[in-house]
Amino acid sequence: MSAMNRVWKAITAIILLAFVVTALLPFILMVINALQPADRLSWSLNPSDVSFHNFSVLFSTYGFGRALATSTVIVCLSCVINAIVCSMAAFAFAKKPFPGSGALFWIYLATMMVPGQITLIPLFIIMRDLGLLNTHISLSLPVINAFGVFLIYQFIKGVPNDLMEAARIDGASDRRIFTSIIIPLIRPVLVALTVFTFLTVWNDFLWPLVSISDQQMTTVTLAVSNLQGAFAKRYGLVMAGATISFLIPLGVYLLLQRQFVEGVAATGLKG
Numbered sequence: 001m002s003a004m005n006r007v008w009k010a011i012t013a014i015i016l017l018a019f020v021v022t023a024l025l026p027f028i029l030m031v032i033n034a035l036q037p038a039d040r041l042s043w044s045l046n047p048s049d050v051s052f053h054n055f056s057v058l059f060s061t062y063g064f065g066r067a068l069a070t071s072t073v074i075v076c077l078s079c080v081i082n083a084i085v086c087s088m089a090a091f092a093f094a095k096k097p098f099p100g101s102g103a104l105f106w107i108y109l110a111t112m113m114v115p116g117q118i119t120l121i122p123l124f125i126i127m128r129d130l131g132l133l134n135t136h137i138s139l140s141l142p143v144i145n146a147f148g149v150f151l152i153y154q155f156i157k158g159v160p161n162d163l164m165e166a167a168r169i170d171g172a173s174d175r176r177i178f179t180s181i182i183i184p185l186i187r188p189v190l191v192a193l194t195v196f197t198f199l200t201v202w203n204d205f206l207w208p209l210v211s212i213s214d215q216q217m218t219t220v221t222l223a224v225s226n227l228q229g230a231f232a233k234r235y236g237l238v239m240a241g242a243t244i245s246f247l248i249p250l251g252v253y254l255l256l257q258r259q260f261v262e263g264v265a266a267t268g269l270k271g
Contacts, residue, residue: 027246034239041235054240058227064241066216067223068248070136071202074219077140078201079194086148086193087186091178093149094156095164105153112146117206124210134214143201148193155189156182191259195252202249220245 033041036049058064092098093105123142124133132138159182167177183190205221212218218226224241227234 030239030242030246033235034243037236039235054236055244057237058240058244062223062227062237063218064220064223064244067218067220068244070217071220073136074139075198075201077136078143079197081140082143082148082197083190083193085144087152087183087190088178089149090152090156091182094153095159095161095182096174108146109150112150120206120210123207127211133211134217136217138211139204139208139217139219140201142207143197148197151193151196152186152189155186159185188259191256195256198252199249202245 029041029043032043032045034054035051036046037053093101127133127138132141163181164177167181172180203221204219205225208217208219208222209225212222220241224238224245227238227241
């Protein structure tokens with residue numbers, strides 16, 4: 001390796017490191033202010049002021065534990081419902097064609113170009129008429145969309161038809177083929193979809209803000225938003241709430257990182 005190549009590699013590494021540090025600065029500021037009483041944002045960290053008082057106040061005074069439990073239930077329901085519905089729809093589109101299925105599939109994909117704000121009011125009216133407002137189901141169902149179907153469709157499309165025909169010759173029904181052959185094969189992409197669903201639902205703010213009127217159903221994002229007063233901002237509490245709401249999805253992603261990367265890569269290869 002020539003000296004010039006080593007210099008360029010070193011310069012590239014320094015530039016990338018600078019970008020990484022810049023990306024981490026907001027999170028560092030968040031943690032610094034979460035660990036000490038803060039009426040204003042500051043980069044200074046006084047070791048004598050470091051405590052977990054802000055975190056204890058969140059759970060003892062502001063009911064943050066209930067918000068975490070509500071968000072956890074909603075996220076789990078959303079991940080399960082989205083995985084089941086999207087995998088079944090993708091299997092039907094990919095391996096069980098019917099008259100007009102191709103056109104219907106592309107029309108369904110076109111809904112991905114519609115901003116969620118446009119469907120907010122119709123969705124609210126539907127949930128109200130069904131009597132589902134202020135329930136876990138009303139916060140879980142809207143996550144089902146064309147993205148999940150398309151993601152799994154790309155993978156199922158690459159499953160050999162001969163494998164399914166061999167199962168049919170052995171007497172397997174479509175339900176048995178789906179549960180015993182398709183599901184094990186698409187497990188990596190299901191993990192990827194679960195991660196996407198988790199992040200989407202956990203960080204969702206607009207739909208819970210519009211659809212929730214019961215304080216017992218407050219989610220994490222709403223709980224953090226409620227920490228900001230009208231005239232005074234308790235930055236220490238806000239940063240503590242933001243830290244908790246950030247660490248949980250980060251932990252989930254780190255736990256499923258390998259399967260998530262495998263699922264996204266496999267989906268791209270199958271497509």
